[in-house]
Amino acid sequence: MxxxxxxxxxxxxxxxxxxxxxxxxxxxxxxxxxxxxxxxxxxxxxxxxxxxxxxxxxxxxxxxxxxxxGKEDDGKKDEGKKDEGKKEERKKDDQVANLVKAYQAYCSTPVTHYCVPPEGTLNCVIC
The missing domain is CATH 3.30.70.100 (Alpha-Beta Plaits)
Incomplete structure (x- = not known):
């Protein structure tokens, strides 16, 4: 803010x-x-x-x-809402962290590309 x-x-x-x-x-x-x-x-x-x-x-x-x-509202009525908001933010942060970990695990595996020449050709020049 x-x-x-x-x-x-x-x-x-x-x-x-x-x-x-x-x-x-x-x-x-x-x-x-x-x-x-x-x-x-x-x-x-x-x-x-x-x-x-x-x-x-x-x-x-x-x-x-x-x-x-900026100043946050310091009203007593909003204290309960702030606690709920913090809990929701923590849940969202945990979900985002889990998604990031899953994406990193998925993308960290090396991708290997193989070039197979078509039948009838002896050498594959451009793969």
């Missing part, structure tokens, strides 16, 4: 809407908020901050205020 805060020079509401639309088109955006008074755009989620800033810089003057890890 990442949190990106950028200052974007926007002149009117139309530019603000365009900037919000451009940023929201990226995959992995969790939340998006705009402080119109300070022209600060806050983006959080699992995304690439470099791509977001580059896209904004194509149309507007953009300054990076901060980039860092």
């Amino acid at each position: 990442k949190k990106l805060v950028v200052k974007v020079e926007l002149h009117d509401d139309r530019d603000r809407r365009k900037a919000m639309r451009v940023v929201s088109s990226f995959e992995g955006i969790g939340s998006l908020s705009m402080d119109s008074k300070d022209n600060k755009l806050t983006v959080s989620g699992d995304f690439d901050p470099v791509k977001v800033v580059n896209k904004l810089r194509k149309s507007w003057h953009t300054e990076i205020v901060s980039v860092g890890a």
Whole structure:
């Protein structure tokens, strides 16, 4: 989870809407908020901050205020869900690890190719 805060020079509401639309088109955006008074755009989620800033810089003057890890929700209601989520992640990680091991075992055996000349020819030049 990442949190990106950028200052974007926007002149009117139309530019603000365009900037919000451009940023929201990226995959992995969790939340998006705009402080119109300070022209600060806050983006959080699992995304690439470099791509977001580059896209904004194509149309507007953009300054990076901060980039860092985003805060997870610390609510007591979510604690049970977090434990269940961790268990599910462990199961998925175990499944992926098992699949990787199986694939490596399958692909580690050497593959031997034999060239058998067709009947009637004495030598096989190109195999």
